[in-house]
Amino acid sequence: MPSMSEKIILCLVVVLLASFGVQADVIHYSATLEPDIANKSVKGSVIIRVRTTSNVVEFNCGNLTIDSVRENGKALQFSVNDHKVKVSLARGQGERNIQIQYHGSPRYGIRFFPDRQQVYTVFSTSQWMVCVDDPADKATLTFKLILPANLTPIANGELVSQRELPHNKRVSEWQQRTPISTYIFGFAAGPFRVVKEKHGNVELQYLATNYSEAEVRRIFRATPDMLDFFEDRAGVKYADKTYTQVLAAGGVEQEMSGFTALKESYGKQLLDNEQELWLAAHEFAHQWWGNMVTCRDWNHFWLNEGIATFIAAAYLEHRFGREVYLREIETYRANYEKVRAAGKDKPLVFPDWLNPTREDRILVYDKGAYVLHLLREEMGEANFWKGLRNFTRRHFGKSVVTNDFLVAMEEAHAKSLKPFFEKWIV
Ligand SMILES: [Zn+2]
Structure with a gap:
């Protein structure tokens, strides 16, 4: 994610997450989506394979209108409240396949540019596809996207087929075979x-x-x-x-x-x-830190953004030298100092990331990256990178909290880092 934009969206998403209550584990999404770029709307269907022992499941649905909910072709009762669709299941246990049809005109989470024939998604997946917004509930995805045939689309995973449809449309299908969090589901399309x-x-x-x-x-x-x-x-x-x-x-x-x-x-x-190169490096770094090693909830968001921000500076160091790295770190420190001087400093692990302010986001990005620089100084080159590799390897494909990071770094350092973590992080 970027440093400052999408702030409001994130707030909204987190509010939605906070009220997500019913326990269920999504295994796989199989979705078909047809965006209408000119009308800035979508229609879609998704089959959600979910493991639950409850006879009620809930999914986030943003401001989408739910047209039907079915299991094995049979209509199920459902109600929509507070941006969630609550589905009553027939008796049964184990894995369920729930098919939901929907449509809507999302105001965020997806952006339409009719004059440029472009469309792409940004972070808030449940605004354009019914899903579970929890970053800890990783799932695989089969995604079919229907668009005008002249557009080039990109989405998650491997493009497995493309087929022409009537009216100059084309359906493209991707398979995302590694489970991932729904907030990094997405696509982009345009005459690229x-x-x-x-x-x-x-x-x-x-x-x-x-x-x-x-x-x-x-x-x-x-x-x-x-x-x-x-x-x-x-x-x-x-x-x-x-x-x-x-x-x-x-x-x-x-x-x-x-x-x-x-x-x-x-x-x-x-x-x-x-x-x-900072921005390109920050976003590419998320493919490891954020996308594959993911904060379990948004209170540990600094693990996504602090690491991606720090590692972007480390890339600049690798490419352009120590001076450029230190200049970048100095920017992070100065941004953090302003927040601290205004009396708005907080630990990097948030008690609740419900309505993050601009300053909260500076803490997660800039203080996070600055503290990682200090930790690198504290541990020394070899131990620091060994610790980061331990952490990344061990939790690749999984969700993490800050203690997982502490344990991996301490193992590499062979002595306690608790005083450092208590001073700067928790
Ligand atoms: Zn980011």
């Missing part, structure tokens, strides 16, 4: 130029509209090196077969599983100044 390059086993794709192929290649010339750097620092290979960066309309800066949407003007910034 596609530029590809292979790096090791990963296919890198760059999508843009108003840059030439040569410019696109120049804009993303650091991406292969970033992939190597993050794999090395994570101690874990990149999880997908492809990684895509999209330069999209509007002011977007959003990681999703397997791809990132970036604002178009960022391309120009990178053409003008090679050192503007």
Whole structure:
């Protein structure tokens, strides 16, 4: 996620999460979505395979209108309240397949640009697909997207098929085989130029509209090196077969599983100044920290954003030298100092991330990254990176809390880091 935008959206999502009560574990989503770019609306259906012992399940549904809920073709009773659909199940146990049809005109979570023929999602998945918003409930996904045939779409996982439909439409299908949190489900589509390059086993794709192929290649010339750097620092290979960066309309800066949407003007910034790599590095880093090692709830959000922010500075150090790294760290420190001077400092682990303020977000991003720099100084080079690799390897594909990070770092350091954590983090 970006530093400052999407703040309001995040608040809303977290409010929704806080009121999510009924226990269920989603195994798999199989969704079909047809966005109408001109009308800024969606219609869709999703089969949610859920494991529950209860005869009631609840899913987040944003402001969507629920048209029907079925199991094995049979209509189920449901009610919608407070952005959730509550479904009464027939008797039974174990895995259930609940099919929900819906439509709506989401005001956030998905952005439409009719004059540019573009559409993409941003973070709040339940605004365009009924799902469970809890970041700890990871699931696999089969996703079919129906759009005008002239548009190039990208979504999570592997593109497995594309088929032409009547009226110049096309359905594309992706399989996301590794379980992921729903907030990184998403897609983007537009009349994009596609530029590809292979790096090791990963296919890198760059999508843009108003840059030439040569410019696109120049804009993303650091991406292969970033992939190597993050794999090395994570101690874990990149999880997908492809990684895509999209330069999209509007002011977007959003990681999703397997791809990132970036604002178009960022391309120009990178053409003008090679050192503007922070944003691309931050979003790419989320493919490990955030997407694969995910905060279990938003109170531990600093593990997603603090690490991605810090590691982006570490990438700048790797590419441009120590001075550039220290300049970046100094920016984080100064941003944090302003919050502290205003009396708004808090531990990085929040008691509740219900209505985060602008200052709260600076803490999670900038203080988080600054504290990781201090921890690196405290532990020394070898121990710090060994600890980060321990943490990332051990929890790859899982959800974490701050104590998991402490344990991994202490193991690498072979002595207690509790005083440090108590001073800065918890
Ligand atoms: Zn982020």
